[in-house]
Amino acid sequence: MAKRQIPVIVLAGFLGSGKTTLLNHLLSRSGGSRIGAIVNDFGSIEIDAMSVAGQVDSMVSLGNGCLCCAVDTSELDVFLDRLARPAARIDVIVIEASGLAEPQEIIRMILASDNKSIVYGGLVEVVDAAEFDATRERHPELDRHVGIADLVVLNKADRIGDEAREDLLATLAALAPGTPVVPASYGRVDPEFLFDRKPREERVEAIRQLSFEDLCAADEDHEQDHHGHLHAGYESVEFASDEPMHPRRLMDFLDSRPKGLYRVKGFVHFGVAGHRQKFTLHAVGDFLRFYPSPWARSEKRATRLVMIGSGIDARALRDGIEACRDTAPQETGDHSMWGVLRYAQS
Numbered sequence: 001m002a003k004r005q006i007p008v009i010v011l012a013g014f015l016g017s018g019k020t021t022l023l024n025h026l027l028s029r030s031g032g033s034r035i036g037a038i039v040n041d042f043g044s045i046e047i048d049a050m051s052v053a054g055q056v057d058s059m060v061s062l063g064n065g066c067l068c069c070a071v072d073t074s075e076l077d078v079f080l081d082r083l084a085r086p087a088a089r090i091d092v093i094v095i096e097a098s099g100l101a102e103p104q105e106i107i108r109m110i111l112a113s114d115n116k117s118i119v120y121g122g123l124v125e126v127v128d129a130a131e132f133d134a135t136r137e138r139h140p141e142l143d144r145h146v147g148i149a150d151l152v153v154l155n156k157a158d159r160i161g162d163e164a165r166e167d168l169l170a171t172l173a174a175l176a177p178g179t180p181v182v183p184a185s186y187g188r189v190d191p192e193f194l195f196d197r198k199p200r201e202e203r204v205e206a207i208r209q210l211s212f213e214d215l216c217a218a219d220e221d222h223e224q225d226h227h228g229h230l231h232a233g234y235e236s237v238e239f240a241s242d243e244p245m246h247p248r249r250l251m252d253f254l255d256s257r258p259k260g261l262y263r264v265k266g267f268v269h270f271g272v273a274g275h276r277q278k279f280t281l282h283a284v285g286d287f288l289r290f291y292p293s294p295w296a297r298s299e300k301r302a303t304r305l306v307m308i309g310s311g312i313d314a315r316a317l318r319d320g321i322e323a324c325r326d327t328a329p330q331e332t333g334d335h336s337m338w339g340v341l342r343y344a345q346s
């Protein structure tokens, strides 16, 4: 009997479009299939990796920098080998690209892999319905990403009205003729769109596969070096503290964040009595939310944040966030949490 190859799916999409949310949805709805995940965080604090760990059958994390800029494929190969070994009993591998990655480069690496147990399984491009027009204006490269996708997920459909949704569907259909576009909220797509939950052999053929020729042809249009990459001009600032954060100072910092600071993610520890849960924080453009949840028993109370933007003053941001530490939490009253709670969603 021919040995089954494990499909490797690339999950891409601009910063904050909902890739991790979608991956978590897939992990919780994978039925009998075992998913191996490769998560590529842009910053060195691996927020995305932490968000999926615990749900996944097997995960490896490639922190700090875009996978698409790896000089050779060996690093990815090591991880693919690890997930594809028979003992891992993985049915499908999902690579969550960083929000600034060039999906084409990652596809190229998968196609170039020597591992005979895997096969490229398609590109899923997650689009943020609320931010798409504005992001596309700044990054026309996104059109190309949508154009090479095998499945486009129009995520955050809950954030726009019916008319805007129809307009976006028409735009996406023009950018990717013939490619299925699935509107979704919180990444809730049927996993069958991505892989058969079992049996799965037929699935690999069902997903259109890009050939090397397709990739090379697409590549002629843009520069080979990394200046053409989405992440050119972007930088990230990381912050870690075991001390609690001062809620009002942090809100002032977040409310006055510069326009170029497009993405903030991580989790925050406040020392205020009654509010010592873990506050997961997500900012995407103008959107800002805290998601309170209990800390895991083994988890250390701490704050870890990654801020990603272009044209940002990294030094000023670092100074600004440093000044939000709460050096006297016992004196910080309950009312100082109001600003945070205004943005909290359970």
Ligand SMILES: Nc1nc2c(ncn2[C@@H]2O[C@H](COP(=O)(O)OP(=O)(O)OP(=O)(O)O)[C@@H](O)[C@H]2O)c(=O)[nH]1
Residues within 6 Å of the ligand: 013, 014, 015, 016, 017, 018, 019, 020, 021, 022, 048, 098, 099, 100, 155, 156, 157, 158, 159, 184, 185, 186, 187, 263, 265, 282, 283, 284, 289
């Ligand atoms: N309203 C709404 N919010 C969503 C939806 N999907 C994701 N979000 C929120 O959007 C924020 C970013 O989601 P993530 O899944 O972390 O996005 P990501 O693409 O993995 O982000 P990066 O890895 O930084 O590029 C979080 O606050 C999510 O809860 C959705 O369909 N609707």
